[in-house]
Amino acid sequence: MPIRGIRGATTAADNSEIAILDATEELLRWLAAANELRPADIASIVFSVTPDLNATFPARAARQLGWNEVPLLDTVEIPVPNALPRCIRVLIHWNTDRPAEAIQHGYLREAASLRPDLAPESGVIAMPPSGNGGPRPPAEPTPPAPRPASSLDTSTKTIVAYQGEPGAYSQEAIYQHFGDLVSTLPCHSFEEIFLAIEEGRATYGLLPIENSQAGSINQAYDLLLDHDLRAIGEVKLRVRHCLLAAPGTTMADIKRVRSHPQALAQCERYLRNRGWEAIPAYDTAGAARELAAAAEPGTAAIASALAGKIYGLEVLDIGIEDSPENTTRFFVLGREDVPPAARNKTSIVFATTHTPGALYHALGEFANRGINLTKIESRPRRNRPWHYVFYVDMEGHYQDLSVSRALSNLLTRAAFVKLLGSYPAAPETTGPNGVSRPGVA
Secondary structure: OOEEEEEEEEEOOOOOHHHHHHHHHHHHHHHHHHHOOOHHHEEEEEEEEOOOOOOOOHHHHHHHOOOOOOOEEEEEOOOOOOOOOOEEEEEEEEEOOOOHHHOOOEEOHHHHHOOHHHOOOOOOOOOOEOOOOOEOOOOOOOOOOOOOOOOOOOOOOOEEEEEOOOOOHHHHHHHHHHOOOOEEEEEOOHHHHHHHHHOOOOOEEEEEEEEOOOEEOHHHHHHHHHOOOEEEEEEEEEOOOEEEEOOOOOHHHOOEEEEOHHHHHHOHHHHHHHOOEEEEOOOHHHHHHHHHHOOOOOEEEEEOHHHHHHHOOEEEEEOOOOOOOOEEEEEEEEOOOOOOOOOEEEEEEEEEOOOOOHHHHHHHHHHOOOOOEEEEEEEEOOOOOOOEEEEEEEEOOOOOHHHHHHHHHHHHHEEEEEEEEEEEOOOOEEOOOOOEEOOOO
C-alpha cells in the first residue's frame, strides 16, 4: 500500500506547554476528521516547530489523543528571516490507497496565511477521541473541507508564472512542458512567482534552478527553503541563442549586440570572432523588446526565437552559443504533491549537526539502500555563519519504500529536513549530434 503525506500547520499563542498542546491537538483532530484517519493506518508523524517554540510538546499532543503506537519525531526548524512565528508543522505518513488529489491538508490559525487555499472556510473541526484511541467522525454539519489545489477543474484555465519579459527562455520552457495553448504570467522576480501561486493568480510556476554552464541559481534554492510550495515537475530546456535584428538588417550591418550578461558570456567566442561590441542589458527578452520598440542601426540582440516572433524581429542566426551543451533546468512549482510516474526524482534540503561524520552518516542512509544521488550542493545557513544546509536530488519518489525509509532514518540523524518535492524526471535531452544522453542535473 502506498504512503501518502498529509501536511498541516498551525500557530501557538505562546511558548507554554498548554498553548502548544492545544494548538497541536486542534490541528491533529482537524486533519484526522477531514481524512477519516485511523491511528492504525499511520506509519509515522513528523512535527517541526519554529525556534521560538519548545519542540518537546507537539508529540505529546498526539499521545494525549491516544495515538500511542504511532512513531513520532519532533524537530526544530532552522531560523528563516521573516518566518511566521510560533509555527507548528506536521507531516503525517499515511498508509492508504486514497489518490493524492483526495488528501485533505489543513493550515489553521495564523498559519492560514501560508496557504490560504488550504485554510478551513468556517472554524475548526473539533473531535473528542473515541474509546479505541482514534477520532470519531464529526457531528453534522461539518465545515466544508478545503479543496486540494492539485485537483484541477478542467474548465479552469491553467496559468503558469515565470520570471522575465514575454519571450524569455522560461516562457519557452513552459510551452515545451505544458504545450502552446497554456496561459503564462510574467513576473518581475523569482519571489513574485511564489506569491502568484500562493495568492491564486497562477496555477503553477516555472523556476530556473541551475544551468549546465553557469551552475546553480542560489536565490531560487533559498526561496524553495522559505516557501511551502512543492516541486511537482522538472523541465530541461536546451538553450539556443538567436541573433535578432530589425527587419532588413544584414549580418554585415551589425556593430554591437545587446543581451543579458550571461547570454553575452555564453556567446563570447561568436561575438569576438566577428569583432562585435557586447553591450549588457537587464534581460534577453527585454533586449529584444527594446530593439523592436526603437530600432538602432547596427544593433542586434541575443534572445530566444520566441522573443523574435513576439516582437517582430528577424532571426539572423540561431544556435550561436559557444557550447552546444547549454541547458537550463527548471522546477515546476505547485501546491500539492503528485503521484509517482515511470521515472521519478526527489529533492530535499537538510542540515546536519556540527559533529564529525554527521554528513557521512546522513548520506549513508541513501547509499545503504542503493539510492542514486544525482546532485548534492551545500549552501550557507543564513542565520548561522559557517553552518550549511545541503540540497540533494535523488532518483525515486518519496513514496517508494527505499526512499521513504531513507528519509525517515535521515530525520533521526539530521538537525532539519525539508522535502522539496517528488516529481516525474525530465526526459533525456538530445546532444548536438542527435545522440540521446541524460539531461544535465
